[in-house]
Amino acid sequence: MVQFLLLHSPLVGPRTLSPLAVALDRLGHSAAVPNLRPAFSVSGFSSTILRTIVAQAVAEMPQPVPLVLAVHSGASAYLPVLAPHMDLAGQVLLDAVLPPSKGTFTPSWDFRSELDRLVEADQRLPPWPQWWGDEHLARVVPDPDLRAAISRECPRVPISFYDSVIDVPSDWALPWAGYLRLSEGYEPQATLAGERGWPVRRRTGGHLDTATQPDEVAADLIDLVRPVLDTESKP
Structure with a gap:
């Protein structure tokens, strides 16, 4: 058994990963999806609030079971902030940009100019679904109820988050x-x-297959972390 802590992108909410958590539970593993949005409810991004949310989620998980941190999309920016402070058996990035191996980086990666085009007068970004329009999101998430649930959770992230300089241990x-x-x-x-x-x-699927194809993604995720399972099963 492995327990997974699933972290959602700052641009969306837990609903993008909760179907995957349910699928992992069905396969005999434990999974949790903390709501990270309060870390962005201040004028910028609070790494202290983020670490507190994650620590509470870990404290509520089964112990002692190997813990794998799985981050989706823009949540990979959290890794250098969180991973060094956690007792992890492994980490998995799902459709995410890799942070550098050393030095510093900003979460805007290479799309800062696009954010300037989107930012609103209060220096926050519009909810992520509005970046692309209804037609695009309908292709990514065909089910209207699921699409509406995901859209309702999407916050207006402060643009200052994407200018944060993150040190990389x-x-x-x-x-x-x-x-x-x-x-692809x-x-x-x-x-x-x-x-x-x-x-x-x-x-070869979609960026939000974590929500739309959770059983298939769960099976692939378990297969990927097989080395962690094999290591933990050794006497």
């Missing part, structure tokens, strides 16, 4: 890390993960 990706590519748009990141020596599993 040299050991943030230890002890084990893997990459699950959900959609993240192939460059999957390739980079492979070049770092990480195990990589590739799906």
Whole structure:
């Protein structure tokens, strides 16, 4: 058994990952999806609030069971902030940008100019579904009820979050890390993960398959973390 802590992107809410958590539970594992949105309810981003939310979620999980931190999309920006302070058996990135191995970075990655186009007068971004329009989101999440539930959770993130300078500890990706590519748009990141020596599993689906195809994603995730399961099963 493995317990998974699933972290959602700052642009969405837990509903993008809660179906995956249910699917993992059905496979005999434990999974939790904390609501990280309060970390963005202040004028900017609060790493202190984020760490508090995550610590509380971990405290409520079964013990002692190996813990895998799985981050989706923009949640990979949290890894250098969280991972060094957690007792992890492994980490998995799902359709996410890899933080650098050392130095510093900003969560805007390479799309800061696009954010300038979107930012509103109060220096917050509109809810993520409004970036693309209803037609695009309907293709990504065909089920109207699920789409509405995801849309209701999407916050207006302060633009200042994307200008935050995040320090990268040299050991943030230890002890084990893997990459699950959900959609072809993240192939460059999957390739980079492979070049770092990480195990990589590739799906040809959609970025929100965590919500729309949770059983398939759960099976792929379990297969990817098999080395963690095998290690924990050894006497």
